[in-house]
Amino acid sequence: MNARDTILDTVRRNQPAAVELPVVPMFDADLPALWPQFIAGLERMGGKFVEPAPSADLNALLATLFPQAAVICSATPEVSGNRPLSAVSEPKQLDDVDVGVLRAAFAVAETGSLFLSEIELGVNAIAYLSQHLICLLDPADVIGNLHHAYARPEFRSARYAVLMTGPSATADIEGVLIHGAQGVRSLTVVVAPRLPN
C-alpha cells in the first residue's frame, strides 16, 4: 500500500465520533464605524496614512513623501512611476525598487488589513522587494471584519492573495519592534477614490 492509502486508512480507523460542523456567524451586529476603525488598525500595526486634497496630483504627492526615491514602480494607473511593471520578466528584477505603488482591492476595518492579489500586484514580489510601499485605497472599499473578508469571491479566484497589515516587522531580538525585517520598511495608505470606469 502506498503512503497516501496507509495514512488515509489509519486516519479512518482512528477518527473519533463525528462532531457536527457549526455555522459561523458574521459577528457584525456591533461593528464600529468602518473608516476610523480601519485607520486605527492600520496605525496600530505600523502603517501610515495620508489623505491628500481631492484635487491633489498623486505623482507630486509621491515626490514629497519619498524625495530620495530613484526607482518607482507602479502597478496602478493613477501613478506612472519610472519602472514599467510590464518590462519585468523575473521577480528579482524588482530588487532595486525604492517605492512600489499599488491599489488595494478592498480593506478590512477590524484588523487594518489591505487585500492584494496577483491582479493588484502584477508581479507578487513588488509587495516585498520594494523598500517602501504606497497603497491607494478608496474609502468605499472598506469592509467590516474578517468574516466578511473571507466571504469575498476574490479568495476563491486569486492564485495568490495576501491580507497585508502594516510593513514587514520583527521583534525577534529582545522584543524590540523593528520595521523592515525582510520585506518593506514602510507602508503608507493614501486615500484615493477609484477612477471612474
Place this chain on the structure above:
Amino acid sequence: MKRIDHAEAASHFIAAKDNEAFHDKRLWDLRQKRDRIRDEIPEWQALRDLASVIKEHALSHLAGYLEQFETQAKLNGAQVHWALDAADHNHIVGEILAARGVKTLVKSKSMLTDECELRPHLERRGITVVETDLGERIQQLDDEPPSHIVVPAVHKLRGDVAEVFADTIGTDRKNDDPHYLSEQARLNLRPYFLDAEAGMTGANFIVAETGSVVVCTNEGNADLSANLPPLHIVSVGIEKVIPRLADLAVFIRMLSRSALGSPITQYTSHFRQPRPGSEMHIILVDNGRSERLGLADFWTSLKCIRCGACMNTCPVYRRSGGLSYGAIYSGPIGIILNPTQDLRKYSNLPYASTLNGSCTNVCPVKINIHEQIYKWRRVMSEHDQLPFAKKTAMKIASRLLSDPKAYRRTIAATDAALEYLPRFLLYTRFNAWGKQRENPATPDQTFYGWYLKHRSKPK
C-alpha cells in the same frame, strides 16, 4: 533514546540570570497583550467555542477533508505528496530539489520541518538551506533548535545575538543594537532570496474547499520565499486541514491575538495556485498524527494551531526556557505532544508543570492541556517510566496518605523540625522544593489541629 532531564537542563538556563529574568518578563508581556486584545472582542469566547468545534469536526472527518483538499489542490495545478514519517518527508523534499538541480533553498519558519530534521538531511545532500525568519535564522546560525514555536530565539539577549552574528556573518561584535543586528540579517538574507532556486514554507492552515495554503508571518519572509523562486514546496501536517474559508476567518481572528496580542499578523498569505511558469508542491505529513488521532485521552491535542499562548502563560516554561524540554515543541503543548513520539525520552516532561490550568484557559481551541498533562503522568506511571527518586517518594507518600494517624504525626513533626533545622540540612540535593527557591514558611498550626479547636462541640 536517553531520557530528557527537564529539571537538570532548566538549571543551566536559570543560572543565566539575565536571560531568565528577561525571558520571564517578555513572555508574560505577550500574555498580557493577549488579554488586552481579547477584551476588545466581545465574541471572544464564542470564537473559542467555534474554533474548538470546527477542529473537532475536521478531525472527526479528517480522511474526507484530506481527500477533498488533495482534489482541489490538484485542480489548482499543485502537486500533492503524502509522507508517512519524517524520513519519508525528507526524502520527498530531497528528490524534488535534486530533480531540478536546486543548490539553495530559502525557507520560512516551519516547526514541522524542524520536527522532521529536514535541514541536516538536505545539507548532507549538498543543498544550502537558509532560514529566513529572523529568530529561526539566529537559531540556525547558532546551531540550536528553536526554543519557542513563535519567537524561536526569545531565550537570547541582544548580546548573545551580537556574538552569534559576529561569529557567523561578520557583524561588529561590539554592536548589540537590535536595529543594527536586524538590518545586518536583512542584508545578509537578501541575496539568498534573489538567487535561491526554490522556496519552502510551512502552513498554518490548509482549506479543503479551495485547496488553499495559508501562511502567517510578520516579516513577509514566507511571501519572499514563495514569490521569487520558480518552485514553492509546502510542508504541512495532516491535522492542519479545515473545511471552509468561513472557518478560516475564525482561526485568523484568534491566531495572532493569542500568540502576540496583535489583531492579525502583518502578512496573512493564501497560496492557491502556482504562479504561471512555476511549480507548487504540497507535502501532507503524518509522522505519528494518524496514530495520535486514535488515543481517546489525547487526540484533541491535534486541534493545536501553534499560537504559543500556553507557553507564554506557563510559569514553568517562562522560567526554564524552551530548550530544557529537549524537543521542538516545548512548554505545555510540547508536554502533551512529545510523548506520543517517544514515551521514554519524554517521560519526565509531564512533571514540568504545576497543573495550574492557565494553559487550558488561554488555549484558543480549548484543548484541556493541563488535564492531558495529568493523564500523561498516569501513563508514565503505568508504563513504569517514573524515575527512581520520584517512585520512592510516591511509595512513601502513598503509605503516609493512606494512614491518617501516621500522616498527622509526620506533618506535626515535620513542621516543628522545619522551623528549627539549619539551612544546610534543609536545602540539600534531596529536596527538589528547595532548589532555586525558598521553602514556604511552615504554618503555626496544622489544618487538622485548627479543625479540632474550632469545630462546633457536640451538644
